[in-house]
Amino acid sequence: xxxxxxxxxxxxxxxxxxxxxxxxxxxxxxxxxxxxxxxxxxxxxxxxxxxxxxxxxxxxxxxxxxxxxxxxxxxxxxxxxxxxxxxxxxxxxxxxxxxxxxxxxxxxxxxxxxxxxxxxxxxxxxxxxxxxxxxxxxxxxxxxxxxxxxxxxxxxxxxxxxxxxxxxxxxxxxxxxxxxxxxxxxxxxxxxxxxxxxxxx
Amino acid sequence: xxxxxxxxxxxxxxxxxxxxxxxxxxxxxxxxxxxxxxxxxxxxxxxxxxxxxxxxxxxxxxxxxxxxxxxxxxxxxxxxxxxxxxxxxxxxxxxxxxxxxxxxxxxxxxxxxxxxxxxxxxxxxxxxxxxxxxxxxxxxxxxxxxxxxxxxxxxxxxxxxxxxxxxxxxxxxxxxxxxxxxxxxxxxxxxxxxxxxxxxx
Amino acid sequence: xxxxxxxxxxxxxxxxxxxxxxxxxxxxxxxxxxxxxxxxxxxxxxxxxxxxxxxxxxxxxxxxxxxxxxxxxxxxxxxxxxxxxxxxxxxxxxxxxxxxxxxxxxxxxxxxxxxxxxxxxxxxxxxxxxxxxxxxxxxxxxxxxxxxxxxxxxxxxxxxxxxxxxxxxxxxxxxxxxxxxxxxxxxxxxxxxxxxxxxxx
Amino acid sequence: xxxxxxxxxxxxxxxxxxxxxxxxxxxxxxxxxxxxxxxxxxxxxxxxxxxxxxxxxxxxxxxxxxxxxxxxxxxxxxxxxxxxxxxxxxxxxxxxxxxxxxxxxxxxxxxxxxxxxxxxxxxxxxxxxxxxxxxxxxxxxxxxxxxxxxxxxxxxxxxxxxxxxxxxxxxxxxxxxxxxxxxxxxxxxxxxxxxxxxxxx
DNA sequence: AATGAATGAGCTTTCATTCAT
DNA sequence: CATGAATGAAAGCTCATTCAT
Numbered sequence: 001x002x003x004x005x006x007x008x009x010x011x012x013x014x015x016x017x018x019x020x021x022x023x024x025x026x027x028x029x030x031x032x033x034x035x036x037x038x039x040x041x042x043x044x045x046x047x048x049x050x051x052x053x054x055x056x057x058x059x060x061x062x063x064x065x066x067x068x069x070x071x072x073x074x075x076x077x078x079x080x081x082x083x084x085x086x087x088x089x090x091x092x093x094x095x096x097x098x099x100x101x102x103x104x105x106x107x108x109x110x111x112x113x114x115x116x117x118x119x120x121x122x123x124x125x126x127x128x129x130x131x132x133x134x135x136x137x138x139x140x141x142x143x144x145x146x147x148x149x150x151x152x153x154x155x156x157x158x159x160x161x162x163x164x165x166x167x168x169x170x171x172x173x174x175x176x177x178x179x180x181x182x183x184x185x186x187x188x189x190x191x192x193x194x195x196x197x198x199x200x201x
Numbered sequence: 202x203x204x205x206x207x208x209x210x211x212x213x214x215x216x217x218x219x220x221x222x223x224x225x226x227x228x229x230x231x232x233x234x235x236x237x238x239x240x241x242x243x244x245x246x247x248x249x250x251x252x253x254x255x256x257x258x259x260x261x262x263x264x265x266x267x268x269x270x271x272x273x274x275x276x277x278x279x280x281x282x283x284x285x286x287x288x289x290x291x292x293x294x295x296x297x298x299x300x301x302x303x304x305x306x307x308x309x310x311x312x313x314x315x316x317x318x319x320x321x322x323x324x325x326x327x328x329x330x331x332x333x334x335x336x337x338x339x340x341x342x343x344x345x346x347x348x349x350x351x352x353x354x355x356x357x358x359x360x361x362x363x364x365x366x367x368x369x370x371x372x373x374x375x376x377x378x379x380x381x382x383x384x385x386x387x388x389x390x391x392x393x394x395x396x397x398x399x400x401x402x
Numbered sequence: 403x404x405x406x407x408x409x410x411x412x413x414x415x416x417x418x419x420x421x422x423x424x425x426x427x428x429x430x431x432x433x434x435x436x437x438x439x440x441x442x443x444x445x446x447x448x449x450x451x452x453x454x455x456x457x458x459x460x461x462x463x464x465x466x467x468x469x470x471x472x473x474x475x476x477x478x479x480x481x482x483x484x485x486x487x488x489x490x491x492x493x494x495x496x497x498x499x500x501x502x503x504x505x506x507x508x509x510x511x512x513x514x515x516x517x518x519x520x521x522x523x524x525x526x527x528x529x530x531x532x533x534x535x536x537x538x539x540x541x542x543x544x545x546x547x548x549x550x551x552x553x554x555x556x557x558x559x560x561x562x563x564x565x566x567x568x569x570x571x572x573x574x575x576x577x578x579x580x581x582x583x584x585x586x587x588x589x590x591x592x593x594x595x596x597x598x599x600x601x602x603x
Numbered sequence: 604x605x606x607x608x609x610x611x612x613x614x615x616x617x618x619x620x621x622x623x624x625x626x627x628x629x630x631x632x633x634x635x636x637x638x639x640x641x642x643x644x645x646x647x648x649x650x651x652x653x654x655x656x657x658x659x660x661x662x663x664x665x666x667x668x669x670x671x672x673x674x675x676x677x678x679x680x681x682x683x684x685x686x687x688x689x690x691x692x693x694x695x696x697x698x699x700x701x702x703x704x705x706x707x708x709x710x711x712x713x714x715x716x717x718x719x720x721x722x723x724x725x726x727x728x729x730x731x732x733x734x735x736x737x738x739x740x741x742x743x744x745x746x747x748x749x750x751x752x753x754x755x756x757x758x759x760x761x762x763x764x765x766x767x768x769x770x771x772x773x774x775x776x777x778x779x780x781x782x783x784x785x786x787x788x789x790x791x792x793x794x795x796x797x798x799x800x801x802x803x804x
Numbered sequence: 805a806a807t808g809a810a811t812g813a814g815c816t817t818t819c820a821t822t823c824a825t
Numbered sequence: 826c827a828t829g830a831a832t833g834a835a836a837g838c839t840c841a842t843t844c845a846t
Contacts, residue, residue: 032835032836032837033836033837033838034836034837044837044838045838045839045840048837048838048839053837053838054836054837054838
């Protein structure tokens with residue numbers, strides 16, 4: 001019946017990977033479909049067997065990126081219970097994820113910017129807002145637990161989680177720009193210390 | 202003397218302002234030159250009397266935005282001497298600048314993303330990295346002064362200034378996405394308190 | 403003997419029938435090969451086992467349509483001898499053929515248009531001209547017989563046959579457009595009366 | 604203010620004329636926009652300054668063709684009062700219109716076919732049905748007047764007008780196919796005689 | 805024999821830029 | 826100086842056809 005057995009999911013995955021490379025190199029606004037096709041070693045038409053449009057391909061890639069991030073984070077934090085330690089792990093794992101594959105870091109801010117809704121028309125990537133809400137909720141739950149246990153001061157958990165998310169994005173952004181390096185293994189610890197301990201005496 | 206020059210500058214200014222509106226509405230990747238021409242009430246050809254290309258127009262606008270930000274900041278911070286107060290003022294002034302005109306906030310992350318250097322080709326806006334270095338230096342000088350005066354703990358000034366810059370960008374990013382609001386007047390103070398005072402007891 | 407051959411013909415027939423449905427729905431200029439494949443319940447590749455190209459498939463369908471028409475007409479007119487009666491039967495049979503299956507009427511004018519030779523390139527369906535010549539010859543023979551028998555005025559048989567063929571096509575065209583209805587059973591008789599009897603007193 | 608004074612209407616007209624030539628040569632289904640651009644001696648982009656799409660260009664041309672026909676007919680029939688004479692003039696004027704410019708005849712059936720509504724989607728040229736209704740009404744008014752004056756038998760005016768319109772289309776169609784010639788100057792008269800006088804004794 | 809995944813030629817359409825007026 | 830009509834390179838996307846299985 002179906003003479004050519006093709007693992008469509010695998011190929012789709014492969015195209016995603018190629019797309020990520022291209023995004024990293026050209027950004028998500030200047031790339032051409034043919035770039036991805038050539039990188040993936042397939043014809044232009046083949047891309048459209050797997051994605052209905054250029055836009056959808058970008059969206060799909062970003063969706064996968066976020067899913068990967070979530071999965072990566074979950075696998076690293078599930079066993080930790082101490083809130084301060086959990087927060088430290090969140091920070092270092094966050095950096096690790098982007099240190100692991102440079103492509104991800106290069107794409108990061110295109111992803112961010114693509115989630116900004118402009119007054120005319122939808123944002124390119126609608127999933128970002130939702131994803132962010134989830135991240136902040138998760139961080140807030142850590143803070144709340146810390147406050148409950150008396151490890152943390154009675155801070156506003158929502159504000160603190162927003163601050164932490166913001167802080168990490170900013171650092172990664174500096175790294176993407178080449179202004180700051182996230183290579184140092186000691187960075188997460190230092191960062192955590194200052195964030196948790198504050199600056200004033 | 203030469204009223205023509207004054208006129209030219211004025212018109213250039215007006216085109217910039219129109220461009221900002223258009224960027225805010227459509228983003229810097231989807232706008233058309235005709236959009237700006239129509240918003241500015243001039244012909245398409247006229248734009249090219251003032252800017253050599255579309256790309257240069259975007260660059261110019263971003264340059265102006267950063268200059269405005271610097272000027273705004275300088276005018277607000279010049280009289281303050283206390284490091285902690287200075288830092289608090291930096292944070293609240295930063296928010297004020299973007300609260301004042303929503304257009305600026307909508308554009309901000311396009312500006313950021315446009316500064317990311319992709320491996321293939323120059324970044325759209327080359328001035329960003331340099332501008333960032335200046336901001337961080339300025340913040341670092343505040344931290345150093347605070348440490349010298351004994352108001353701050355002996356923290357790593359470069360790290361802390363990077364963190365603060367990152368924190369502010371991140372908050373603004375959330376605001377642009379619609380996830381967080383920066384409207385509250387109390388926000389800067391709360392934020393400063395946590396940043397300066399830390400979280401753990 | 404050779405059951406395979408019978409199967410092949412049957413399948414070819416089925417593909418034709420499916421094609422007719424698709425033509426009726428989308429017209430012969432907008433349909434896709436996949437439309438026919440899906441309607442026929444076969445794979446795209448299979449179509450090419452039976453037809454060498456899209457163009458040939460269209461041609462084949464039109465050929466069949468004309469053959470069906472001829473056969474239908476012959477079976478209805480063979481027993482009639484009176485020229486006026488024969489002409490009336492030709493008219494009503496012509497309508498019946500298209501009334502029977504709406505698909506045919508929907509396709510008819512695509513068929514006609516596809517037979518028009520444009521100065522650049524062959525017409526899509528080359529068989530049409532020849533088919534028309536046959537129809538007109540047949541009608542002319544009826545007229546001539548009518549004139550010979552003294553039933554008809556001594557009219558120009560070629561002109562009259564051309565007129566009759568034209569008249570029928572036109573009516574069918576109006577019907578296809580939805581401007582005129584051919585549903586009325588009385589229509590053929592009325593039409594024949596006027597055509598045979600004229601208008602002036 | 605407007606330094607380049609361009610007669611947009613004139614240019615639009617010129618593009619139409621070029622389009623008609625191209626349609627006549629390639630048909631309305633196989634032509635490319637570049638064909639028209641080259642024939643008109645303009646760039647591809649220029650076409651889109653005058654027509655929003657390929658489809659609209661076709662529609663526009665057909666609209667003009669019908670308008671031309673109406674104007675042509677009106678100018679020829681306005682002075683005639685005798686119904687039989689009016690009908691004869693209608694027939695001969697109809698032929699004249701297409702004899703005058705061969706392009707029109709070549710396009711005619713594409714125009715007709717484009718007016719046929721297929722069950723899936725709109726017909727390419729929506730204006731045809733309406734135009735036809737107008738023609739038939741006009742012809743019916745002639746017939747009615749003839750009946751009123753007693754020149755014609757008490758025939759069904761709507762049927763007769765439909766028949767006449769059908770007859771003319773059919774003849775023109777045969778001419779387009781190359782099966783019949785409409786070159787003979789005597790044709791209109793002969794045709795009118797038979798149509799008005801009938802066939803049977 | 806039958807299939808449908810893969811392909812790429814070829815199309816329409818957009819829009820930054822130019823330049824005659 | 827200002828303009829906007831004209832342009833054509835360039836890109837997304839379609840779909841008839843092929844061919845490995």
